[in-house]
Amino acid sequence: MRELNDRGIGRGDRVAVVLPNGPELATAFLSIAAGASVAPLNPAFRREEFETYLSDLAVKAVVVEKADSSIAATVAETLNIPVLELESDMRQPAGWFRIHDIRQLKSPARRGGLSEPADEALALHTSGTTSHPKVVPLSHQNLVHSANNVQAVLHLCPDDLGLNIMPLFHIHGLVASLLVSIIAGAQVVCAPPFDALKFYRWFAEARPTWYTAVPAMHQAILARAAHNHAVVGTSRLRFVRSCSAALPSTVTHNLERLFNCPVIEAYGMTEAAHQISCNPLPPMQRKIGTVGPPAGTEIAILDDQQRFADHHQVGEIVIRGPNVFAGYADNREANAAAFIDGWFRTGDLGFLAPDGYLTVTGRSKELIIRGGEKIAPREIDDVLHAHPAVDQAVAFSMPSPTLGEEIGAVVVLKEGMRASEHEIKEFVAERLAKFKVPQRVLFRDRLPRTATGKLQRVGLAEKLGIL
Numbered sequence: 001m002r003e004l005n006d007r008g009i010g011r012g013d014r015v016a017v018v019l020p021n022g023p024e025l026a027t028a029f030l031s032i033a034a035g036a037s038v039a040p041l042n043p044a045f046r047r048e049e050f051e052t053y054l055s056d057l058a059v060k061a062v063v064v065e066k067a068d069s070s071i072a073a074t075v076a077e078t079l080n081i082p083v084l085e086l087e088s089d090m091r092q093p094a095g096w097f098r099i100h101d102i103r104q105l106k107s108p109a110r111r112g113g114l115s116e117p118a119d120e121a122l123a124l125h126t127s128g129t130t131s132h133p134k135v136v137p138l139s140h141q142n143l144v145h146s147a148n149n150v151q152a153v154l155h156l157c158p159d160d161l162g163l164n165i166m167p168l169f170h171i172h173g174l175v176a177s178l179l180v181s182i183i184a185g186a187q188v189v190c191a192p193p194f195d196a197l198k199f200y201r202w203f204a205e206a207r208p209t210w211y212t213a214v215p216a217m218h219q220a221i222l223a224r225a226a227h228n229h230a231v232v233g234t235s236r237l238r239f240v241r242s243c244s245a246a247l248p249s250t251v252t253h254n255l256e257r258l259f260n261c262p263v264i265e266a267y268g269m270t271e272a273a274h275q276i277s278c279n280p281l282p283p284m285q286r287k288i289g290t291v292g293p294p295a296g297t298e299i300a301i302l303d304d305q306q307r308f309a310d311h312h313q314v315g316e317i318v319i320r321g322p323n324v325f326a327g328y329a330d331n332r333e334a335n336a337a338a339f340i341d342g343w344f345r346t347g348d349l350g351f352l353a354p355d356g357y358l359t360v361t362g363r364s365k366e367l368i369i370r371g372g373e374k375i376a377p378r379e380i381d382d383v384l385h386a387h388p389a390v391d392q393a394v395a396f397s398m399p400s401p402t403l404g405e406e407i408g409a410v411v412v413l414k415e416g417m418r419a420s421e422h423e424i425k426e427f428v429a430e431r432l433a434k435f436k437v438p439q440r441v442l443f444r445d446r447l448p449r450t451a452t453g454k455l456q457r458v459g460l461a462e463k464l465g466i467l
């Protein structure tokens with residue numbers, strides 16, 4: 001922190017960090033946030049993305065790896081932003097680093113010293129890729145409340161060891177893998193960027209008691225399980241956590257069978273500093289297909305008239321609590337639309353059962369309206385996932401001249417398996433009402449995803465080139 005203050009960086013100043021996943025990214029985040037705000041960026045961004053993000057965030061400096069040939073440093077130079085090079089040393093403990101200045105920052109920090117609870121600790125972007133992403137500032141208070149909320153569900157102890165495979169430029173990894181471990185006094189091994197082919201090697205080496213990931217990673221891990229039975233046999237996993245996208249129930253069942261431990265699904269978002277609800281661990285009941293009861297965040301459902309909805313009535317999920325951010329940076333218009341009477345509108349649809357368990361049914365923007373019929377695409381995803389030849393699948397809205405919208409689906413088949421478009425449609429037709437059967441089924445080698453592994457349903461038809 002003192003090193004940053006000497007370089008003119010203090011509380012409230014943003015520092016972009018562009019590093020590959022691993023222990024140095026974790027320690028850079030923790031040490032910089034102690035006295036400034038961290039804006040971690042995906043090292044895989046292209047030039048235009050760095051230009052947009054670095055200008056948007058008005059960062060005071062950019063931290064990159066020493067001798068990094070990435071474009072982040074070049075873009076920073078062209079934008080006249082000082083670059084700080086991070087040098088690690090394999091002989092030192094994991095996470096050790098030294099900072100080198102490429103160009104010395106002269107002016108002293110306006111506000112030096114340790115960050116206060118209300119100071120910004122982290123600046124992230126919304127995960128939307130279709131419109132200009134909004135900046136989400138999160139305070140230390142937001143992050144600490146959120147990490148405590150995760151710990152209240154997981155009950156980590158000093159003997160626990162988490163294997164972090166989530167990107168540490170996303171809220172999920174930062175809070176529900178890194179910060180929760182620190183708050184609990186537990187251990188965390190920060191793996192390099194996710195690679196399903198290497199997962200079981202890391203798993204054997206670290207011997208984790210738990211890990212958290214997005215469904216796409218769980219699916220990739222499951223897909224390689226057959227070649228790694230010996231490693232799986234040594235597992236000491238207490239549980240597996242999933243968050244950040246809907247977890248198909250077949251994946252939950254297969255993971256539970258593989259690792260012989262409970263799989264708990266949580267629901268979270270960047271604006272809530274991650275966790276909103278989470279299924280509890282045994283002996284409490286986890287309900288597959290739900291995202292569990294509120295886990296430290298207040299949850300309500302609003303109907304079309306913006307009144308509180310009854311149990312089982314689908315509406316927009318709204319949230320409030322000390323982990324929820326105060327508003328998007330410099331965006332009065334977005335904030336006016338995002339909050340209602342102190343509640344933040346998630347843009348997600350769902351319902352609460354009388355026992356308090358929340359089910360997410362989709363996003364309001366994703367809803368497919370086919371000839372007046374409203375269809376939650378997730379329902380179709382679940383059926384597609386149940387097909388024995390389907391590895392991954394996603395349903396989406398396609399424009400239709402007659403019905404307004406039609407349903408499309410893109411499917412990734414399991415290795416060595418076959419299925420025709422006709423067979424898949426038949427399979428869905430056997431399980432769902434006719435109006436929910438996709439009009440088109442496309443086969444691809446992989447699903448189009450954002451950098452953090454999310455499926456972006458909106459605009460998928462265009463992305464797949466079928467418009």
Ligand code: AMP
Nearest residue numbers: 127243244245246266267268269270360
């Ligand atoms: P992010 O801000 O990248 O964490 O994305 C947050 C969004 O991911 C939420 O608003 C939801 O739309 C979605 N999401 C997160 N967790 C789940 C879940 N368990 N089931 C369905 N959608 C989820």
